[in-house]
Amino acid sequence: MIDKRVDSLEQAVAGICDGAVVLTGGFGHAGNPTDLIHALIDQGAKDLTVVNNNAGNAHIGLAALLETGRVRKMICTYPRSTDSEVITNLYRENKIELEIVPQGTLAERLRAAGAGIGGFYTPTTIGTPLADGKETRTIDGRDYVLEYPMPADFALVKAECADRWGNLTYNKAARNFGPLMCMAARVTVVQVRKFVELGSLDPEQVVTPGIFVDRVAEVADPIDERVEIEQQKVAR
Amino acid sequence: MNASPTNGSLNRRQIAWRAAQDIPDGACVNLGIGMPVLVGNYLPLDREIILHSENGILGMGPAPASGEEDYELINASKGPVTLLDGGSFAHQADSFAMIRGGHIDICVMGAFQVSASGDLANWSTDAPDAIPGVGGAMDLALGARRVFVMTEHTTRGGEPKLVEHCTYPLTGTGVVSSIYSNIAVIDVADDGLVVREKLNGLELDDIQRVTGAPIRLANDWQTLDVPNLA
Numbered sequence: 001m002i003d004k005r006v007d008s009l010e011q012a013v014a015g016i017c018d019g020a021v022v023l024t025g026g027f028g029h030a031g032n033p034t035d036l037i038h039a040l041i042d043q044g045a046k047d048l049t050v051v052n053n054n055a056g057n058a059h060i061g062l063a064a065l066l067e068t069g070r071v072r073k074m075i076c077t078y079p080r081s082t083d084s085e086v087i088t089n090l091y092r093e094n095k096i097e098l099e100i101v102p103q104g105t106l107a108e109r110l111r112a113a114g115a116g117i118g119g120f121y122t123p124t125t126i127g128t129p130l131a132d133g134k135e136t137r138t139i140d141g142r143d144y145v146l147e148y149p150m151p152a153d154f155a156l157v158k159a160e161c162a163d164r165w166g167n168l169t170y171n172k173a174a175r176n177f178g179p180l181m182c183m184a185a186r187v188t189v190v191q192v193r194k195f196v197e198l199g200s201l202d203p204e205q206v207v208t209p210g211i212f213v214d215r216v217a218e219v220a221d222p223i224d225e226r227v228e229i230e231q232q233k234v235a236r
Numbered sequence: 237m238n239a240s241p242t243n244g245s246l247n248r249r250q251i252a253w254r255a256a257q258d259i260p261d262g263a264c265v266n267l268g269i270g271m272p273v274l275v276g277n278y279l280p281l282d283r284e285i286i287l288h289s290e291n292g293i294l295g296m297g298p299a300p301a302s303g304e305e306d307y308e309l310i311n312a313s314k315g316p317v318t319l320l321d322g323g324s325f326a327h328q329a330d331s332f333a334m335i336r337g338g339h340i341d342i343c344v345m346g347a348f349q350v351s352a353s354g355d356l357a358n359w360s361t362d363a364p365d366a367i368p369g370v371g372g373a374m375d376l377a378l379g380a381r382r383v384f385v386m387t388e389h390t391t392r393g394g395e396p397k398l399v400e401h402c403t404y405p406l407t408g409t410g411v412v413s414s415i416y417s418n419i420a421v422i423d424v425a426d427d428g429l430v431v432r433e434k435l436n437g438l439e440l441d442d443i444q445r446v447t448g449a450p451i452r453l454a455n456d457w458q459t460l461d462v463p464n465l466a
Contacts, residue, residue: 108329
């Protein structure tokens with residue numbers, strides 16, 4: 001029998017080893033697998049490379065993971081926000097390596113990794129410093145930059161519903177990088193609000209087919225980063 | 237007496253209003269973070285315009301009423317929004333396929349600098365202490381069919397933001413179609429910057445004095461006329 005459900009967040013993040021490349025879904029406060037990230041903090045893996053659109057807010061979730069000093073390298077598109085002091089300080093103190101990738105290029109590099117594509121040419125970054133040192137090619141009169149896939153050891157993703165095969169639905173704009181990160185990792189771990197019976201998801205509504213998913217944990221009442229951040233502000 | 241070119245100049249809402257009037261019925265439009273978000277408030281009501289948000293929303297609606305926010309339905313600036321009838325969600329590869337694949341008609345962006353040939357610099361001032369971040373700016377700049385830039389005509393220190401060549405790191409080359417500033421509407425033509433509209437009382441020379449690249453007046457130029465939006 002195929003059953004990708006796990007009983008605990010501890011089981012969900014088991015085996016994430018030192019030095020692992022870990023993809024984490026989310027854009028702003030939407031779609032962050034905050035409960036899985038805190039399980040990873042408790043689990044203790046270090047020397048990590050973490051990939052996310054941003055780089056955490058205040059002192060919760062990804063920012064809390066960065067604050068432990070266990071992330072060697074952060075790959076993201078846009079680390080700045082009103083409360084991104086953790087990554088900003090680590091960067092200024094030279095305590096973390098930072099790689100900035102344009103958002104569409106990050107998405108496509110993840111997709112390429114999941115789809116078995118060895119690289120692709122994109123016009124994005126042509127004529128900019130982010131193309132420095134990269135192979136370029138002119139195709140039909142337009143210039144392109146060669147970008148490589150971004151495979152990972154683990155993906156931590158938040159979705160809405162899962163069945164025991166790992167079929168996933170998402171909630172609104174919380175989908176963002178989820179489906180791509182599920183494809184790109186060797187081991188994909190998903191937290192969902194709700195487990196549902198096999199056969200109860202409309203096949204036309206499944207966004208990530210279960211083949212891209214390895215473990216699913218149910219977190220019915222996930223950490224709301226916005227609420228936590230407000231409470232942290234009060235506490236400080 | 238030389239009147240300062242910024243006397244009686246447009247405020248941000250008026251710049252947004254002016255840019256919004258140039259978005260045609262049926263257009264798919266991406267509004268960049270910051271000042272361009274204001275454009276959504278002034279889209280002409282008699283036109284059906286689809287707003288795209290880079291984080292995976294097509295058919296984005298206005299902010300919800302207080303108390304009805306859903307923080308899994310947010311725009312690129314991470315503020316809560318709504319979804320219009322007909323709206324849909326997409327993952328990031330599809331959302332950026334819409335952008336990079338030329339399916340977005342217009343993107344409205346802010347700028348640090350725009351060059352006479354339409355080069356855009358709006359992601360980094362190269363300050364040594366500033367943490368870099370590009371987000372979707374480079375994809376949007378080169379992927380949208382037309383890029384509208386909304387900007388003050390000069391920096392706070394009075395330096396021109398429209399220049400011969402950008403000195404800040406580029407976002408994209410030759411991508412800007414039109415510039416909506418607080419004193420003029422300027423198109424990027426093959427031969428340089430062309431003033432399509434200017435504030436009443438400003439001569440071309442007044443605008444040239446605060447512009448870092450040669451400008452010329454369009455043959456069919458008009459007065460830049462906007463409603464009072466305090």
